[in-house]
Amino acid sequence: MISRFFRPIKEGFYGVGRHAAMSISSASAVTITLLIISIFLIFSFNLQQFTKDVEQSVQIAVMIDYAYEEQSQMDKIGIDIGNIEGVNEVKFSSKEDEFQYYLDGFEDEAQKEVFEPFREDNPMHNAYYVSVEDGSNLKVVADQIAQIEGVDSIDYGGESAVVLVNALNSIRTGGGILAGALSLLAIFLIQNTIKLTIFARSDEIAIMRNVGAKNGFIRSPFLIEGIIIGILGSIIPIMLSVFGYIYLYRIMDGVIISKMFVMIPPHPFVLKIGGILLLIGMAVGLVGSFFSVNKYLRWKR
Amino acid sequence: MISRFFRPIKEGFYGVGRHAAMSISSASAVTITLLIISIFLIFSFNLQQFTKDVEQSVQIAVMIDYAYEEQSQMDKIGIDIGNIEGVNEVKFSSKEDEFQYYLDGFEDEAQKEVFEPFREDNPMHNAYYVSVEDGSNLKVVADQIAQIEGVDSIDYGGESAVVLVNALNSIRTGGGILAGALSLLAIFLIQNTIKLTIFARSDEIAIMRNVGAKNGFIRSPFLIEGIIIGILGSIIPIMLSVFGYIYLYRIMDGVIISKMFVMIPPHPFVLKIGGILLLIGMAVGLVGSFFSVNKYLRWKR
Amino acid sequence: MIELIHASKRYPNGVNALNDINLKIDQGEFVYIIGPTGSGKSTLIKLLDGEEIPSSGTVNVVGINVGKLRHSKVPLYRRNIGVVFQDYRLLPRKTVFENIAYALEVIGMRKDMIRLRVRQVMNLVGLDDKGNSFPSELSGGQQQRVAIARAIANKPKVLIADEPTGNLDPAMSDEIMALLQKINREEQTTIVMVTHDLPLVNKHKKRTIVLEEGHIVADLQQGGYVQHD
């Protein structure tokens, strides 16, 4: 029973060793395709992160008219805003908070002193800060809010914020499709390489059938071989991704081009990437072997 | 003599046909890697085009002071500008030209009439339009021009133009490196696949040596086989690139996101891409076969 | 035990390798199949092994209609028979020991039993010291003996041997013949042996079936064969 379980594993390792040249070829095909996939993964995840950051950072500032400072009036405005479709979160900020926030903006204590007297005769508005579910309908939501009675003015960064969000979204979609397609191609490529490796051994498979080995018995060591090759092939991409990303993060200081694009911190992100690469490597090795062996099992009777 | 030349070609075609399964595998490895390369090529070329467009469109408008309207003075300014390092082209536009250009900006004839009287008492400046060699030192050049005696004012779109040019430049550099690296990996991958194909036939190579075939005699049909596989493998990527790009160009209306990014027109661009893909396919098939055969030629004595 | 009824084999390229073969071999028999090269001897063996399907007629072995077996059931059937192939068919990346052991692993034999049995058959064919060699490191005759050892390892009910002494010197051929006869006698194994070695056929007289151009031209129960040229 135990030997039933261990035989394919032992045989799989033997197989890799005794076909060293072919195993290296297959593993390096895995390595290269995983490298490509890794670049796309890191790019996609970061892009997703950017988009989320940007969408969260663009919020609509709603200033309430001085004539609507009673609690009940303000509450009604808050509820009205919350009822608009597409609104994610509504946060209230009183005119006192706003004033304090304004003061906090100065670094110089002296300058704070200058504005201190205005605290009594506060020129700020009570405000709501509204974030939207989907950055791309920012403008629609903002326009609706502007209609509400008691809203003095709104500010949402205008057209430029909308354009940016839309651009990021379309890059993300396009990039995602591209990454998915390339990953599929890469997987097919590895499968293809493994098929060639097994093709070179179709004679062996036929001989195994000749001496009475059932298909499952023949297949299992090849599957283990495929997994081993997948693991071997993913070592270099994993190392490169992990250390490469950490290095990149360090020299880029965690941002790309400008502070707006904050990179995902390496920990635990690199572990996630490494894990995904390992899983892809193993799965593709397994699946690739499975289909290839099956093909050649039918080659002779 | 003629048979010397045709034998490898005939044998090469036979080889592809008689190892159909392996040939298909190798060719599909070529197909996939060329697809990946193709995407990068199209992306890179377009990016390069954008960057060039943007760099050309950002030019420094230099307005000449009313006090320096004598031809010799203006010539001197022109020469001074031309002497600044990094300046690409300097074009003079007289105040009359400028005025005409201003007038031409109006579509409405009536409005043109309104301004016509000003032609005599022309409020425009004589101007130089300066384009720079490298968009990234736009600001440096502009600052130097501003120092020249007789320059009234300059305009170059300010910081935003510099940021855009810099961003495009760094994307282009990064993308170029990435595309180059991926192409190299892809080429290695094809070579690897071909190696496996030939590995499965190392016995054949040994037998050929057994009956007295010189290495060159053995090698030549394999080289032709490699080229054929390269050509077969590049058919689909070429078709997809050509028709895909034409389609994309049509549905995108020739621009990406905004009018600023004008796509390269499909003709003759797609032919260039197709040619490059075909060349890569053939070259890699040839080189991959060459190294692989050489390796197995030494396998037995 | 083995029965061919109107069995014919025509290869896809049009060669009629066997024509209307009717043949019955009982359990425990030892039968030679002789005939000129290309007369269909190996094809007959491939029909018995299930490697080729008869174009018409029936092939029954140990009660199984071999030509009608499903692809996935063929290996199970093969555990009943041992075959020595004319081209040996050894696994190139396994040692001699592993090659023989593989035929026992497939039937799920225990590891220590396998070790014992492999040593035993390697000794029987005189290859005690070659256990760790790969097939490519063996002489032709040694490879042939590995193939014989593998075929008899799991004590099959039927042993089919395609020229098992083709690459052996006369002394070794005699040893192998003695071994096969012993198996035939002691284990009641049915043996079908293709051979060109007329001195051998005449020395150890057995039922002899003569093939020529795909037809059975003689079935000599008393054995022995005089060449008619």
Added chain:
Amino acid sequence: MIELIHASKRYPNGVNALNDINLKIDQGEFVYIIGPTGSGKSTLIKLLDGEEIPSSGTVNVVGINVGKLRHSKVPLYRRNIGVVFQDYRLLPRKTVFENIAYALEVIGMRKDMIRLRVRQVMNLVGLDDKGNSFPSELSGGQQQRVAIARAIANKPKVLIADEPTGNLDPAMSDEIMALLQKINREEQTTIVMVTHDLPLVNKHKKRTIVLEEGHIVADLQQGGYVQHD
């Protein structure tokens, strides 16, 4: 023509296949090499063919020191000799015709000449109708005859044959022997033939070299060999 001086061959795994072989074969001789399986006969042939390098000593064939040949020069040397390999070594994806033609293409023979010569040798070995078959579609004996045909096609100065009749029936063996003797007689081709077929050796008496465990134990100029068991 062929001269081995103190030639020994030890394989990397430690097997001493040949020990201190001294042997001289003159042009036009026909020599049998016999000996039990595993005695080093094929190894001797591999030394002559340049496939293996002697561990010590010298191997000279047609005036060339075969063991010292550069790798790239080995094929040129091989055009002087024809070899029938024990395992045939036919190109699996070429037809019988193409397999034989290949050995002529490599020496740059004209196409029509090739066609003529290939037909000729196919007829000599009795395979006229198998020109378009692939090796896998041939019987064992037919493959062996293709190997023989290929070896003699370019009329080599030396013909080396490793058990060329191992898979042939006695009648066909006699035919092949007659063919080899004719080549030996008419074209003065030196022939070295490894065989197990003692009846053959005794029927066509030639110089016979007996190998045992890597040593030459007899060199019978008058030929004929009586087995000592």
